[in-house]
Amino acid sequence: MPTPDRRQDSTPSTPDPVRERELLARKWAYLLSGEIVVAHTRDALEDMLREHLDGICDALHREPFEQEPLALIGGELDALGLVGEAGLRCTTDVLGPGLLALPEFQPADRNAGRIVLGVGALAAGFLAANRRSVLEQQESLQLSMLKAVRDAKWRLQESEARFDEVVTSSQSGVLIVDLVHPDAVAALREAMKQLLDGGQERIRQSQRLLRKDGDVARISLTTSLLRHADGRPAHFVTVVEDGTELMLLQGELNRQALHDVLTGLPNRQYFGTYLETALRRADPEHGVTLFHLDLDAFGMVCNSLGSRVGERLLVHVAQRLKNVMARERAMIARFEGDEFGILVENTASTPDIARIVAAINDELAEPTFVDDDGLALSASIGVVLRPPRDMEPTELLRAADQALRRAKTGRRGQWELFHPKQDEADRRAQALAVRMPGAWELGEIGVRYRPVSGFGGGVVGVEALLHWDRQDPLGHDECVELAEQTGLVLPLGEWLLRVAGGQARWWRQRDRIEAPLVVGLTAVQSGDADLVSRVVRVLDDTGLRPDRLSVGMPVGVLSVAEAVDNLTVLADMGVRTALHDFGLGPDDLAALEDLPARSVRVARRLVDHRASYVHALVSAVRASGVTIVVDGVRTAEQADWWRTAGADAGSGDFFGAACTPAEVVAFFR
Amino acid sequence: MFPVVRSDWVPQNVDISVPSAARAYDFMLGGAHNFAVDREVARKINALMPGSRAAARVNRAFLGRAVRFMAERGIRQFLDIGSGIPTVANVHEVAHSVAPECRVVYVDKDPIAVAHSELILADEDRADIVRADMRDVDGILNSPQVRGLLDFDQPVGLLMLLMLHWLRDEWGPAELVARYRDALPDGSYLAVSHASDDHVGTQLRNADRAMGDSGSADRITPREHSAILAMLDGFDLVEPGLVGAGEWRPTGPGDISDMPDMNMLLYVAVGRVRR
Numbered sequence: 001m002p003t004p005d006r007r008q009d010s011t012p013s014t015p016d017p018v019r020e021r022e023l024l025a026r027k028w029a030y031l032l033s034g035e036i037v038v039a040h041t042r043d044a045l046e047d048m049l050r051e052h053l054d055g056i057c058d059a060l061h062r063e064p065f066e067q068e069p070l071a072l073i074g075g076e077l078d079a080l081g082l083v084g085e086a087g088l089r090c091t092t093d094v095l096g097p098g099l100l101a102l103p104e105f106q107p108a109d110r111n112a113g114r115i116v117l118g119v120g121a122l123a124a125g126f127l128a129a130n131r132r133s134v135l136e137q138q139e140s141l142q143l144s145m146l147k148a149v150r151d152a153k154w155r156l157q158e159s160e161a162r163f164d165e166v167v168t169s170s171q172s173g174v175l176i177v178d179l180v181h182p183d184a185v186a187a188l189r190e191a192m193k194q195l196l197d198g199g200q201e202r203i204r205q206s207q208r209l210l211r212k213d214g215d216v217a218r219i220s221l222t223t224s225l226l227r228h229a230d231g232r233p234a235h236f237v238t239v240v241e242d243g244t245e246l247m248l249l250q251g252e253l254n255r256q257a258l259h260d261v262l263t264g265l266p267n268r269q270y271f272g273t274y275l276e277t278a279l280r281r282a283d284p285e286h287g288v289t290l291f292h293l294d295l296d297a298f299g300m301v302c303n304s305l306g307s308r309v310g311e312r313l314l315v316h317v318a319q320r321l322k323n324v325m326a327r328e329r330a331m332i333a334r335f336e337g338d339e340f341g342i343l344v345e346n347t348a349s350t351p352d353i354a355r356i357v358a359a360i361n362d363e364l365a366e367p368t369f370v371d372d373d374g375l376a377l378s379a380s381i382g383v384v385l386r387p388p389r390d391m392e393p394t395e396l397l398r399a400a401d402q403a404l405r406r407a408k409t410g411r412r413g414q415w416e417l418f419h420p421k422q423d424e425a426d427r428r429a430q431a432l433a434v435r436m437p438g439a440w441e442l443g444e445i446g447v448r449y450r451p452v453s454g455f456g457g458g459v460v461g462v463e464a465l466l467h468w469d470r471q472d473p474l475g476h477d478e479c480v481e482l483a484e485q486t487g488l489v490l491p492l493g494e495w496l497l498r499v500a501g502g503q504a505r506w507w508r509q510r511d512r513i514e515a516p517l518v519v520g521l522t523a524v525q526s527g528d529a530d531l532v533s534r535v536v537r538v539l540d541d542t543g544l545r546p547d548r549l550s551v552g553m554p555v556g557v558l559s560v561a562e563a564v565d566n567l568t569v570l571a572d573m574g575v576r577t578a579l580h581d582f583g584l585g586p587d588d589l590a591a592l593e594d595l596p597a598r599s600v601r602v603a604r605r606l607v608d609h610r611a612s613y614v615h616a617l618v619s620a621v622r623a624s625g626v627t628i629v630v631d632g633v634r635t636a637e638q639a640d641w642w643r644t645a646g647a648d649a650g651s652g653d654f655f656g657a658a659c660t661p662a663e664v665v666a667f668f669r
Numbered sequence: 670m671f672p673v674v675r676s677d678w679v680p681q682n683v684d685i686s687v688p689s690a691a692r693a694y695d696f697m698l699g700g701a702h703n704f705a706v707d708r709e710v711a712r713k714i715n716a717l718m719p720g721s722r723a724a725a726r727v728n729r730a731f732l733g734r735a736v737r738f739m740a741e742r743g744i745r746q747f748l749d750i751g752s753g754i755p756t757v758a759n760v761h762e763v764a765h766s767v768a769p770e771c772r773v774v775y776v777d778k779d780p781i782a783v784a785h786s787e788l789i790l791a792d793e794d795r796a797d798i799v800r801a802d803m804r805d806v807d808g809i810l811n812s813p814q815v816r817g818l819l820d821f822d823q824p825v826g827l828l829m830l831l832m833l834h835w836l837r838d839e840w841g842p843a844e845l846v847a848r849y850r851d852a853l854p855d856g857s858y859l860a861v862s863h864a865s866d867d868h869v870g871t872q873l874r875n876a877d878r879a880m881g882d883s884g885s886a887d888r889i890t891p892r893e894h895s896a897i898l899a900m901l902d903g904f905d906l907v908e909p910g911l912v913g914a915g916e917w918r919p920t921g922p923g924d925i926s927d928m929p930d931m932n933m934l935l936y937v938a939v940g941r942v943r944r
Contacts, residue, residue, distance in 0.1 A: 033923030037698045037729050039757045041737075042921040081757045082699030137701035144702075144785035145685065151784060 017104045021057065024098045025050040028091065035090045038081035045080070052076065056095070057104065060111070060118050067121035074125025078133055088126055092119055180221075181208040195225045196233055260334040262311055263318035268397075271333035271341050275393040278331070278343055286346035287386030289353065292400035293321075293360070293379045296412040298338035301375060309370050314338065316368040317377070324359050340379075341400070346386075353383055357415045378413035380404060385417060402426060433482040436468075440492060444469050445479065447499045448658035451667045452518055452629060452651045455643035459667050461550060461629075462507075463518040463651060464500035465658045466492070476658065484522050493525045494534045501542035501549070503661050508548075513668050518550045520580050520601075526553040526563040535570060545574075552578035552601060555588050564595065571596035580631075584617045597626060602647070604632030610641050618646040687884040691753035691782045694831070697725035702754045702785065706883065713879040718872040723926035724934045727914045728862050730924045731937050732830055733763050734917065735860035738907075738939060739826040740767035744858060746819045750776045750803050751832035755786050760828065761796040771795065772818045776809055778802045803832055804840065806848045824856035831935070833900060834864040834889045843900045850903045853942050859904055860939045862914055866891040868933040897936050904940025911938040 029046040032038070038045050052073050059069040077083060077091065096119055105111040180188055184207055191203045203223040223238040258270040266274065275290075282288045295317065302310035314334070321332050321340060329345040344350060351359070360379060367374035382404025387396050399418045406426070407416035439445055445468050452461035465476035466483075474482075483489035500517055507513040525531060539546060551570055557563045558579070571577045582588055582600040592600065600621060607630060621628055630642045633652035642650060656667055685704055692707035697715070715721050736747065745768060749760045752775035764771035775790075775798040777783050786798040797814040809815060819825060827849060836842035850859070866873045877889040892900075898911050909916065915925035915932025917939075926932050 030922055033921055034925075034927070037726050037757050038923060039762065041733075042923060084699040086699070134701040140785065140788060141702045141704070141781070144781050144788060147784035147788065148780035152780060 017102065020102050020104075021053055022050065024094070024102065025053045027098065028053070028094045031090050031094055032080075032083075032087060036081055036083055036087040040080070048080065056099070056118065056122065057102070060099070060105070060114055065114055065117070067117065067124075070118050070121035071125030071128070074122040074127075075129035077122070077126050078129035083126070083130070088123060088130075091126075092123060095119055095122070184208065192223065192236065195223065195236070263315055263334050265318050265340075266331060266333040268333060268335045268341070271331065271335075271343070272393045272397065274331055275343060275396060278345055279387070279389050279391065279393070279396075282345055282389065283347065284389075286348065286350065287389075289344045289346055289350075289356075289386065290384040290396060290400045291342040291344070291356070291360075292335075292382040292397075292404045293340040293342070294381075294404055294408065295338040295364075296378045296380055298377065301377075305370075305373060305375075309373070309375075310338075312370045313368060313375055313377070316370070317364065320363045320366075320368075321360065324356070324363050341397075353385060353415070353417070357381055357383075361413055380407045380412060381415040382407050383415055383417050399423065429482065430485070432474075433485045433488075436479075436482055436486065436488055436492075439468060439470070440488070440495075445492070447496055447503070448476075449500070449503070449661060449664040450651060450658045451656045451664060452515075452649050453655040453667075454649045455639065455647060459515050460649050461516050461518045462504070462513075462664060463520070464496055464503075466496060467658060480522050484524050487524065489522050489524050490528055490530070490534075493519075493521065494538065497535065497538045498542065501538050501544040504548060505543050507661075507665065511665055511668065513665070514548070515668075516548050516550045516576060517544070518552065518578075520552045521554075523554060523557040523563075526557045526566060527560050528566070529562065531566045532569045532573075535575065536573070547574050547576060550576035550578055550599070552580035552599075554581045555579040555583065555591055555600075556581060558591050558595060568596055571598075578629075584614060584621075589617070589620070592621065592624065592626060599627035599629055599648075601629045601631050601651075604652075607632045607634070607638055607642075607652075610645075615645050622646055622648075685781075687886075688880070689779050689781065690831075690835075690880070690885065690887050691777065691779045693880075694725055695754040695756055697722045698729055698756060700754065700756045702756065710880060710883045710885070713883075714876040717875040717879055718869065718934075720926065720928040720931040721876065721934075723928055724914075724931040727924065727926050727932060728831060728935055728937075729758060731862060731914045731917055731935075732760070732828070732860075733758050734920065734924065735828065735830075735937075735939050736760050736763040736826065737767060738918070739858045739860070740764050740771060742858070743856075744824055744826040745771050746823060747771065747773045747826040747828060748776065748809075748815065748819065749773060749828040749830075750809070751829060752777050752782070752786065752798070753779070754782050755789050761790075761793065765795075773797075774799060774812075774815050774818050776801055776803065803829070804836075804845060806845065806852070810852055821852075821854050824854050824858070827853060827857065827859045830860065830862045830937075831864070833861060833897075834891060835887050837888075837890055843902065846900050847903065850942060855942065855944050857942045858939060859901070859942070860937070861897075861901065862935045862937040863897045863900075864889055864891050864934060865893060865897065865936050867893050867936075868913075869930050873934070894936060897938075901938060901940055903943055904938075905943050906938050906940040911936050913937070 026046055029042065029049045032049070033042055033045060040048065055073050056070060059066070059073070062069070077087070080087075083091075096115070099105060099115045099119070100108045100112060105115065184205075188203075188205070188207070191200070191205070194200045195203055201224070203221070205221050207219050207221045221238060223236050226234045226237055228234045258266060260267045278288055298310065298313075301313060317340070318332070318334065321342065325332060325342060325344070328350060329347070331343045333341045333343075335341055344356070350356075360381070364377050364379055367376045369375075382400045382402065384396060384400045384403060387399070391399075402423055403416045403418040406422070407414045436445070445466060448465045448467040449462050450465060451459045452463055454460045466479040467476065468474040468479050480489055480493075483492050497519055500519065504513075504517040521531075528534070535549075535551070538544070539549070553563055553567055558567065567577050576599070577595075577597050578599040578601060579588070579592065579595065579597045580601045581603045583603055584606065588600075618628055627649070628647040630638075630647050630650040631652060633639050633642070633650040633654045635654055639650055639654055656664075686706060688704075688706040688710040692703040693711040693714070695701075696703040696708050696711045703711075711721075718724075739747070740763075747760055747764055752760070755775070760775070761771065761773040764773060773796040775786055775796070777786070777798065778801060780800065783798055783800040790796050790798060795818070797818055799809055799812040799814045801809045801812065803809070829846075829849075833842050833846070836845065846859075853859070864873060873889065873891050877891075881888050894911060901911065909918070913933035914935040914937045917937045919925050
């Protein structure tokens, strides 16, 4: 192999050209192997590319310059593996600048033209070879397909030949009576005779066929008589269907694909298909009713008694549902887990929904004994009554599921009818709720602030609120309600606290605003096992003092032990604690006695509830040293009334709506 | 869209209007042994799971390393189940580069892949192909090709790459692997690669759905690391155990992808039969 220009070796300051080629080849191999499938190990690939690079350099040095040798090398590149477009791109990316930078091609501007032509020739040579190889592959694929077809036909012929062999090896030719079991011959002969006499059009029989070795195969046999044009009998045609294991297995597989293995009930897929037919053929007057059941507390059974008990219980439930629906034209299916579907094709005598639901829950309430445990369950049920006939089955199942979800938000054992309007609102809200994390990620959700103002003047607190900046912006209440549904409220609430905490510290440093930060929690947040650690983390990170933070919980959740614990720990830490949504009723007042709250915030709905006894209640609250804040104050008149009643402070549009951090500072000036 | 070719003269089991996993894989690797339907579904999969081509290449590279690893430890006969379209860097090519006396039996159920392999291997007396479903263990092990080329008194290198995730749970994948394991002679090795959604989340499911939507009956059951490990019971896994395809003894950039997820889409392992 010719070596590169040695004259430059004598100058020590110039790089070693041999080494430079090696480096370029190595880089080429490195990048190429990360791009394409190569038929060689990395070392082998590097060696081959090194050889090709030498060939390329030689061709570029040759006088007069010819493109042919480079095109040949381009062709050889195709044989490295599945090079393709990606490999070619990688090659030109490496070689274009790489060759220009090689010491042997300096000064580069004198050789650039030649190198461009050379890389182009390489690419052209590669293209030609690649095209050949693609065509060859396609050709060989076509050949393979033809061969596969021929092989398949050959296998078919072979089995036909085997059939011929079976038939012709029986002594008296192709006579079906020689193949059937001897016991059945007489009956078959008789039937065929009737066929011949015209007494019958067709014979359909289950038969046992004799194999050559005397074994019996189960088949079904249909024989018809073909006649000549003049009506004379011509010959019998017999169709034999295999009834052996394979067929039985196929039937069983079909059954399994459509039925739940545990309960033997139809599964959801089958139910879905059936729905379509049932909807179409339903009595137009009475229609159909779809029930979607979910067993309450089934998870508890599995957790405490094991999933095997759970499974047996499901079998019982399936049986009981069958009992309840025995008189109706109904299909009962098991969906997944502990969910069942019932489709009733109504008639004039079908009981109303309430009665069916009651019957189901009565039946399920009867204890079932699994091992020694008497178990009784209730079911929550979503119902779709008389859906339109053209409703899509999937849409119908979704509607039932939606109704079930609403039923489950109440107590257990409830049922709920599907209402299209309610559904639409639910769906809109759900769509918003599921988009919320993305919106938060994109920075569409921000923190706004509004003042809590003393009735005697001055700002006594700043409340941090969420704000979703979208075409139709959503305020704090809507934001937390949505976030509460998905559980997003936990991280989102911590984030709110963190952002507002940092902001409060900044205000204190820059504007000397000392008013405490007010944050209201939702029910989920109040009972969150991590609430205290979240608050501690934020206080640590932002440097906000605990007594500069007021955390409020809805008074209604304080029947939950976790929430009470959280409130108590926060109060012990020195955080100002408050009861929000305070109702001024006896329960709420009792809660105030038991809980370490420093203030209460009267529920917004009570702003206009200005009964005279409120004065007395307000003073009772104040007497215990608790501050009273009124939320939702919109007018001067409302503010006046509550000030006279003895309340300390208020928030609401009258005192200032939620605004940006800069705007809220103005309230302090 | 692409025209649906449904030629009547093509028997049912040679249906070229439905893409085949083997041919789509060939396209992803850069091969041309594929039809328009195969390319279409491969493009869709690549759009739903960007980098799947890289994952295909990473799997192919693992195949090479696994065969070389076994051959360097004295394995001279290989059974490659799910060989697909024989393309660049075949098992027999890699094995022969280490030891020319190696014998290889390929197994695939795709009639076209099999026909193609027969054409390619026509002049090769140390390699052959069996057309069979991988679940037909007895059929494969008793096939004339396996009986003729492989000696079950000597260790065998069993390759099941990109195969086990086609087995649904109810088909008992672990039991199937165990049946092969029990049939393998002492000193034999197994190499597997298996798709997992541990790292790619829903992308793999979407890609699988695209395959299903195209009419293909083969659906992927991705499994988590522990489930795949459980399938390899009875094998002593060589270092580094069951890991992402890019993490198994990589030798260079050809063995890994720039996209971390694609190095982890497939879990791979090589194990030696424990007796």
